[in-house]
Structures are given as structure tokens and as C-alpha cells.
Amino acid sequence: MHEMSIVQALIEQVEGEIERAGQTGRVTRLELAIGTLSGVHADSIRFAFELMSPGTVVEQAELVITHPAAHLTCRQCGAAPEIPELIMACPACGSTDITIAGGTDLLLQTIELEDS
Numbered sequence: 001m002h003e004m005s006i007v008q009a010l011i012e013q014v015e016g017e018i019e020r021a022g023q024t025g026r027v028t029r030l031e032l033a034i035g036t037l038s039g040v041h042a043d044s045i046r047f048a049f050e051l052m053s054p055g056t057v058v059e060q061a062e063l064v065i066t067h068p069a070a071h072l073t074c075r076q077c078g079a080a081p082e083i084p085e086l087i088m089a090c091p092a093c094g095s096t097d098i099t100i101a102g103g104t105d106l107l108l109q110t111i112e113l114e115d116s
């Protein structure tokens with residue numbers, strides 16, 4: 001299961017960040033950005049997180065997941081809509097001269113620690 005390895009990497013990243021910051025407190029909140037085009041399912045991430053967090057530094061953490069949207073920019077007509085899924089042509093004019101930005105990220109955005 002793909003999401004398991006993602007959560008494993010996430011927990012390791014959190015542990016690394018805390019160690020580097022010289023912190024010892026418990027993690028109370030994690031904010032994770034899962035782009036709408038990343039192909040990662042938030043439900044599966046939550047499920048994997050519940051399975052894997054016990055015994056780790058994120059055991060008590062609340063997991064908050066956000067979904068940044070992707071934007072298409074059309075070089076032909078200048079349209080710049082948000083897109084819910086990956087598309088190959090501009091929805092306004094049909095041109096394939098487009099760029100797509102954002103939406104594919106899987107990013108740990110925030111780590112909150114309890115006061116120690």
C-alpha cells in the first residue's frame with residue numbers, strides 16, 4: 001500500500017525536524033498538503049496514520065489534511081482556471097499550449113509541539 005510508505009516517510013520527517021530543532025515535546029498537530037492531482041487519497045493516509053502513529057512522536061497528533069488545487073494556464077487564450085483533475089487541453093479554447101502548476105504536491109506544512 002502506497003500510503004503506508006508515505007506515512008512512514010512523513011513520521012521520519014517529523015522526527016528529523018524535531019531532532020534538528022532540539023525539541024522534545026509531543027507533537028499535537030500536523031498539517032499535510034495533498035495536492036488534488038497527487039493521486040494520494042486522504043482517507044488512506046488517515047488510515048495508515050492511525051495504524052502507524054502509536055509509539056511514535058506523532059502518537060497524539062491531530063492530522064489536518066488540506067488539498068491545494070492545481071491551476072492551468074493557457075498560453076493561447078490566457079485562461080487560468082483551477083482544475084480538479086489532470087487535463088491535456090485548455091477547457092476554454094482547446095489549445096494544448098498549457099502549463100499546469102500546483103496540485104501535485106505532498107507536503108508537510110506545519111508541525112505543532114506542545115509546550116514542554
Ligand SMILES: [Zn+2]
Pocket residue numbers: 074075076077078079090091092093094095
Ligand atoms: Zn485557452
